Amino acid sequence: MFSREKTPPPAAQPDAPRVMGERLWGGQLRVAWEAFCRLPALGKWPVRQVLLKQLYFTGIESAATIGLVGFLVGLIVITELNNLVGGNEAVTNKVMIWVVVRELAPLIAAIVMVGRSSSAFASELSTMVINGEVKSLRCMGISPLSYLIMPRVLGMMLAGIALAFYCQIVAVGTGWVVTALRHNILLRDEVFSFFETISYHEIAATVLKSAIFGALVAIVSAYHGLRSKTAMTEVPQAVSQAVIRSLLAVFMADGVITVLMY
Amino acid sequence: MAATLQFSGVNCDRIVGLSFALAAGEIRVLRAGTKEEKFAVIELAIGERIAEAGTVALNGAPLDAAPHGSLGWVPDNGGLISNLKTWENVTLPLWYHGKRRAADTEGRIAEWLARLGLEGEAAERFMASPSGLLTKLERKRAGLLRGLVLAPQVLVVDAALFDGVAQDIKAAWAAALDALVRGAEGGSVLVVAEGSAALPWTNIE
Numbered sequence: 001m002f003s004r005e006k007t008p009p010p011a012a013q014p015d016a017p018r019v020m021g022e023r024l025w026g027g028q029l030r031v032a033w034e035a036f037c038r039l040p041a042l043g044k045w046p047v048r049q050v051l052l053k054q055l056y057f058t059g060i061e062s063a064a065t066i067g068l069v070g071f072l073v074g075l076i077v078i079t080e081l082n083n084l085v086g087g088n089e090a091v092t093n094k095v096m097i098w099v100v101v102r103e104l105a106p107l108i109a110a111i112v113m114v115g116r117s118s119s120a121f122a123s124e125l126s127t128m129v130i131n132g133e134v135k136s137l138r139c140m141g142i143s144p145l146s147y148l149i150m151p152r153v154l155g156m157m158l159a160g161i162a163l164a165f166y167c168q169i170v171a172v173g174t175g176w177v178v179t180a181l182r183h184n185i186l187l188r189d190e191v192f193s194f195f196e197t198i199s200y201h202e203i204a205a206t207v208l209k210s211a212i213f214g215a216l217v218a219i220v221s222a223y224h225g226l227r228s229k230t231a232m233t234e235v236p237q238a239v240s241q242a243v244i245r246s247l248l249a250v251f252m253a254d255g256v257i258t259v260l261m262y
Numbered sequence: 263m264a265a266t267l268q269f270s271g272v273n274c275d276r277i278v279g280l281s282f283a284l285a286a287g288e289i290r291v292l293r294a295g296t297k298e299e300k301f302a303v304i305e306l307a308i309g310e311r312i313a314e315a316g317t318v319a320l321n322g323a324p325l326d327a328a329p330h331g332s333l334g335w336v337p338d339n340g341g342l343i344s345n346l347k348t349w350e351n352v353t354l355p356l357w358y359h360g361k362r363r364a365a366d367t368e369g370r371i372a373e374w375l376a377r378l379g380l381e382g383e384a385a386e387r388f389m390a391s392p393s394g395l396l397t398k399l400e401r402k403r404a405g406l407l408r409g410l411v412l413a414p415q416v417l418v419v420d421a422a423l424f425d426g427v428a429q430d431i432k433a434a435w436a437a438a439l440d441a442l443v444r445g446a447e448g449g450s451v452l453v454v455a456e457g458s459a460a461l462p463w464t465n466i467e
Binding site: 044045046047049124127128131132133135136137138139140141142147 | 305308309310330331333334335337341342343344345350353354355357358359360408
């Protein structure tokens with residue numbers, strides 16, 4: 001019943017750069033699509049547990065870093081702005097919305113996620129593949145895409161939205177307080193002026209941006225983590241690829257969304 | 263007795279025309295010549311590999327159509343997920359496949375742990391330990407416990423699980439597998455061995 005014949009190895013395929021590029025983007029799009037198709041797996045408790053852990057790791061544990069960066073960004077932007085336009089609250093709020101709310105906050109949240117979660121996720125997945133843990137999951141009838149990838153993509157999307165919102169609040173709040181103290185303007189007037197200036201379209205665009213950035217970071221990291229095969233030396237390679245390509249993807253997406261929406 | 267797991271003329275990689283049937287309530291040993299053949303049989307039996315020819319059926323239906331959690335797997339090294347604690351590893355397939363409610367699980371785990379020779383504080387410490395900190399024997403025990411707690415229709419066991427295990431522990435583990443097939447759920451166990459290692463169950467000819 002058991003034969004001793006060896007099957008011949010598959011013929012080597014040419015790896016032209018264009019083909020590799022198509023495979024790379026195609027692979028990431030496939031991971032994204034497969035993760036989206038597995039959303040119903042959220043009904044399973046172990047999958048929800050992974051989602052909650054990801055929200056805690058990416059969202060809660062990054063909050064202090066985001067808070068500090070948001071405060072510093074708010075302070076820097078408002079100091080430059082005050083020097084440029086003085087105590088003009090209308091112009092100050094407009095520039096704060098354009099620079100901080102629309103652009104910097106989602107980007108800062110994404111960059112912190114790349115630094116913390118992308119590297120962690122890629123190295124974890126890569127190690128799991130190499131140690132045979134991903135295969136173990138499949139052998140137990142558990143889809144690695146449902147259990148490992150989808151909840152992390154969703155978790156990073158939600159955490160991205162929350163972190164960007166938190167960064168916006170801290171940075172804009174810092175701006176209000178600094179302007180109020182330096183130019184003797186009522187804080188209440190600044191807040192009213194801000195909410196009169198910002199539009200629903202701008203809020204929707206930042207939420208969309210943050211969600212897309214979170215998803216991109218997760219998908220690119222998952223793709224590079226899953227590409228590892230057998231050697232532990234592949235782990236640092238997967239991590240550096242995940243970090244660099246996540247950053248590239250975030251900036252490219254930012255450019256596209258900004259051009260399309262504004 | 264109706265066949266639970268049935269291989270009919272299965273061809274795959276190094277396997278040619280493999281046919282056998284495993285009935286409910288049975289534990290039998292299938293002996294492969296090499297490690298690769300053993301892994302091929304295990305992967306075919308749990309649906310991880312597709313047969314190039316022939317069929318693998320569970321209760322007469324293809325494995326794809328089998329209800330989730332009806333096939334279990336006990337590898338030689340536990341097959342644990344390193345970022346989970348032992349209890350999370352043990353309950354993962356059970357809760358993922360929605361086979362049991364949380365309330366039932368604790369008692370069931372305690373019962374199987376006692377059969378595997380672990381009770382009280384030692385059992386609690388074992389279950390709370392991150393799987394990365396477990397010894398080789400503990401990892402094997404956790405993998406076996408996971409299969410027992412799942413109580414699938416067919417549990418596929420890699421016989422290398424028993425390699426390097428003391429005789430008394432080996433006997434307790436074999437008794438636990440016997441208890442599984444005699445239990446109310448009436449599962450069966452396929453032990454896949456490489457070579458002629460001594461095992462207390464009858465071979466599949």
